[in-house]
Amino acid sequence: MSRPRIVVVGAGFGGLQALRHLERRIPSGAADLSLIAPNDYMLYSPLLPQVASGMLTPQSVAMSVHRMTRESQFIPGHAVGVDTSDRTVVVQRPTGEFAPVPYDRLVLAPGSLTRAFDIPGLTEFAYGNKTLAEAVLLRDHVLGQLELANDSRDPVEREERCRFVVVGGGYTGVETAASLKRLCEEAALRYPELRSEIRWHLVDIAPKVLPELGDRLGRKALTLLRNLGIEVKLKVTVREVTPDKVVLTDGRALPSRTLIWTAGVSPSPLMGTLDKPTQGGRLEVDTDLRVPGLPEVFAIGDAAAVPNVAEPNGSYCPPTAQYATRQADTVAHNVVNSILGRPLKEFRHKDLGLVVDLSGKDALARILKLELSGCSALAATRGYHLLATPSNTARARIMANWAIRGLTGGEISRLGFADDGQPASFVANEDVEYMDTEKARSEGARLLENMKERYG
């Protein structure tokens, strides 16, 4: 292979980091590196709740692909199919057109989507907090509800607009509920009449919140949430959503115009198109991150089922940024070694723990076996995010945002994104039609032929 074409799908914790490791390992000009992704930034999603609460600007968590890569080609669009026999990815560009991208080595890291359940009204009326657009819209929507409630004399409307329901007791749900509850408290300083009417609920079908933190910190999280004024209801979930109410499985109907759904993720549908075994939608890979039977295709991150050899129970790695980032390093090493005909290494990583920012001064952290709460947890949480942020520019922006917020307090003006009142559906980014390997094969061949005719 004179000049191998290495294609990475996805600009997230796995994909973009893998590309950067590849750029470091491969001498300049020795390979063609390409990145396919719908957006030209890596989203630092663990800080999305802080974008939703206005603590951070959206730009500070969107890390530019162009700043972070040196000589890779960025291809905007969704990878919608992979022709594994002729080694071509079919990309749907933002214009709707299709384009073929041939590869010698392929790294699939398209991440995950919010997991939707078959609950009436959910996809029509729920809000998510998984993308930058959703976080920005969520803030606008919540502030808009308070504004309208304050302006209404109808007690039913005021109740509906002042009640917010978050589903999901994992880190996304807990951090989103806590940070938005605090945003509402700040807003209530301007709307004193609403202060006693604002209600936040957090519900989860599980018997505890944040199970990853362990029992002691999990109980502490529950206490902190309740002290913050969030009603936590466990062992229940949502049965139905309408524009003005959320019906729970225990029969309770909560008058509310805001349901925020954070109950889990499902892997990118791209992984199901390869005609290879999946685990809950995640594409199965070997311990060296290669897809079995496709030695030139690798998969990592939330969309890959990576055997967790460092854990004794033989489970798969959890879908977290912590694992995706480490897998990126291993995959870059293995891509290069597979080209050079050298041995590949196994992915191995021992979980380092979890940090949870409950906003204000509240935080919890489990770092290896160390359990922290209070100021030490807050310092660990902030420090972890700064260290895990893969760009100095972003790090500087985040720190500046925290400092400005500390000095000047929060802002409660809406930006106008939710003016049409339409929720951002959490499956919005999947307005994409995927194709199986057969279709990708015929489409890829046709597109390559067209290209040859046009460009020679």
Ligand SMILES: Cc1cc2nc3c(=O)[nH]c(=O)nc-3n(C[C@H](O)[C@H](O)[C@H](O)COP(=O)(O)OP(=O)(O)OC[C@H]3O[C@@H](n4cnc5c(N)ncnc54)[C@H](O)[C@@H]3O)c2cc1C
């Ligand atoms: C609110 C929130 C808080 C979180 N907090 C934490 C935390 O504290 N700690 C932690 O470890 N993890 C946390 N996570 C989870 C973490 O963000 C994910 O596990 C991590 O992003 C997975 O990395 P990834 O590379 O697999 O996917 P992502 O980082 O999601 O990247 C996927 C990339 O693929 C692109 N893409 C999608 N479909 C296609 C396609 N068809 N073609 C091309 N590109 C595509 C996307 O646009 C994106 O660029 C959090 C997640 C959320 C939403």
